[in-house]
Amino acid sequence: MSMGTTEAVLSVEHVSMRFGGLTAIADLHFDVRAGEILSLIGPNGAGKTTAFNIMTGFLKPTQGRVLFRGRDLAKLRPNDIAMLGLARTFQRTSVFAEDSVLDNVLIGLNRHGEASLLDRLLPTPGARRRDRATLARAEAILDLVGLSGRAQEKAGSLSYGEQRLVGFALALAIEPSMLLLDEPVSGMNASETQAFVRLIRTVRDSGITILLVEHDMPMVMEVSDRIVCLSYGRLIAEGTPDEIRRDPKVIEAYLGKSAAKLERREAAHA
């Protein structure tokens, strides 16, 4: 596994988030390095989704800050953050259900394409050429995620797993330098998950940094370069999959739920 460079793409700096009296995140601090696949794990209610929403600008932290390629995200709206090249997917299925799969990706390619409204009102040869280029790009993305055959179908009519892929294709469409995936394989069957793991690797190899929030431990252990573990809103461990697997604090956090499973998995790997 390549570790890429050690340069931080995304820095979470001493972030805290309180909702009324409830502290969802307390002094969270870690970096995501360029070109790596980093997973954020933790038991239910550990604050993973809150952390995820802070990192993508959908929530503003009570304290601390998040830097993406050196830029503070505090003042930026979610759409501005997307424009910087930080893409995200959603936990629940998130597609434009009424549109075809191809149109979905074309909406995702929105930030590319023709220059202005005027350009469109008076369709010039240049605009048409750009339209064709946009279409070609959309087709290439569908090809990558393996949905070419479904391009003309309504996104809402696809299977759950395929809809997750559309969501992934949408995130790819903004041509991000970093991708945040919120439980991408939940609801996928085993073979879909395996295909998705290969897909994530391909995407990473093309130079996109990936942060993964995921429940599926075998998948996380298989795909991650590094793992950050949260419990009750605090970072309790950070390291390679092997280090995390052996970390007593992580085992304790998962105790009664996945600890046994985790140990069994370890035995299988040994």
Add this chain to the structure above:
Amino acid sequence: MSRVIAPLLLVVLALLPLWLKDPYLLNALIITGIFTLCAMSLNLLLGFTGQLSLGHVAFFGIGAYVSALTALGFDVELPFGLVLVVEPGSPLLGFVLAVLVTALCGYLIGRLAFRVRGAYFVIVTISFAEVVRLVALNWVDLTQGPLALTSIPNMVLPLPGLGETVLRTKMQNYYLVLGMAVVGYLVVAQLVTSRFGRAMRGLQQNESLALSLGINATRTLTVAATLSAAMAGAAGSLYAHYLRIIDPDVFLFSYTVTMVIMVVAGGKGTLAGPLVGGLIFGLLPVALRPVMAPEAQWIVYGGVLIAILFLMPQGIVPALDALTRRLRRARPAKSAPGAVEAGANP
């Protein structure tokens, strides 16, 4: 479906005056055309962004007043002892100003109203229309209040070979309105299949997802509101120069309701929907007039609106679409028809 309906309608409507000489029917068609233009503009917001604006009549009325006042000229006292005197100008200038002023209003209202969504948005838009109506009613120096602006000159067009032509006859106005409707239709059609149109569709279906893809919600919605307002303003200008008299009743909520019924019945979010809905509900009064009183007609409208929402919530055009798809599937299909006709396939 729009690809079939729109050109077909255009041919029929363009040829219609050749045998239809009844001035009453021609008048009904002109008014129908003007309101269909309004419905098309409303569809841009209601259909393509999903924002239910119930103050659309404000832009129609402002367009009518701006255009009429430009053509008639006026003088009003402003605060600090200033007096604004405007000499009568060309109705064409009035039209241009109507479009510009309503575009500005649409922009400002968009900036204000899109801070909120849902019920709040609806109420803000209604409030705006009511405020404008009250201003038109009470600023008597400018608008003559309930006494109405009268003797508004007819629209003037610089026609090739004929020079400046005053459009006096119903026939001329009919073709003017038809021409404007075609322009309006083409503008909307170009918009919704563009990158901008895709942004609107994205926002309508899933705002969070659209934001995560870098789509700027406020800007997209504000641009839609601006263009939509400008189109309604253009319709208002046509209305003022055709009827040659306007009063604060051009701001009545029932006009907004008419536009909404046209869009919802025809099929919001489709290109042909407002045309179909506009023609049906624009000409329904003609059909109903011999058999019932106006208030009874309104009872029918209310009933039809409810019936459509219950039975055909997507509207007539999407229902026709579904029907043709079913028929085509019965026979061997040559190519898969796009589920959404305003889709982005070039």
Add this chain to the structure above:
Amino acid sequence: MDQLLQHCVNALVLGGTYALLGIGLTLIFGIMNVVNFTHGALYTFGAYAMYLAAVGLGINFYLALPVAVVAGLVLGAAIEFTLLRPLRRSDIDTTMLVMIGAGIILQSGALWIFGGVAKAIPNPMPDQPLNIGPVSVAWVRLFVFAAALVLIGVTYLTINRTRLGRAMRATFQDHDTAALMGVNVSLIYTATFAIGSALAAAAGALLGPVYVVFPQMGDLAAVKAFAIVILGGLGSIPGATIGGFILAFAEEIGAGYISSGYRDAMGFIIIIAVLLAKPTGLFARAERIG
């Protein structure tokens, strides 16, 4: 100063009926998530019911009032049962449009049946106004104010002290949970819409004798109710009560010191100002975006 005092008294008297209007609308929105576009028509309906009972049937003025309120209750229940119940799963825009359709039918129906000429409802109270120092108030307005306060009180008691009220509050919090706890949510919806409608009808029945009764009287009442509810925050009953009085004061002061023509514009100016300052109203829970 005397004039200001007079305006304040007028505003207080008017505010009671405005609060009634606002509470009805906000109750329906808060519990059912329906923007009731029949509210104005129900207000008109209440006024005509009062007119029919008091003038048409010659019922005693004070008895005609409860008759009109009950008529509003019944009509509201009927509207909910026939139009809203089948649309329980529809989005808010659809129900809004259906309510607009129903409002058109009611208003045009009134115009068809009663014609456009305004009707007056005579009242048995003394013609001479009550004079206290520099302030003078018509007896009928005092009666309207008192009746409005009683109705507001009854509404508060119903919501806070009865089993029905408890079920309504539970449904307001979360209708799914309420249903799990054994609340008959459908019944609560019908009751809520009926009560909201009765309050609108009551406002119409009370103001009918003060002004005159005509088919379009509900238009302005409806937009004022929206203003009140925006001011107080959609779904907040105390907000609507306070909002009703604030709007009445704003109108009285606006009409007295700015221009009487813009009296009715105050509500909209308030809406726009509130949205500029605090988009979700003064007491509101935020509406989810996206």
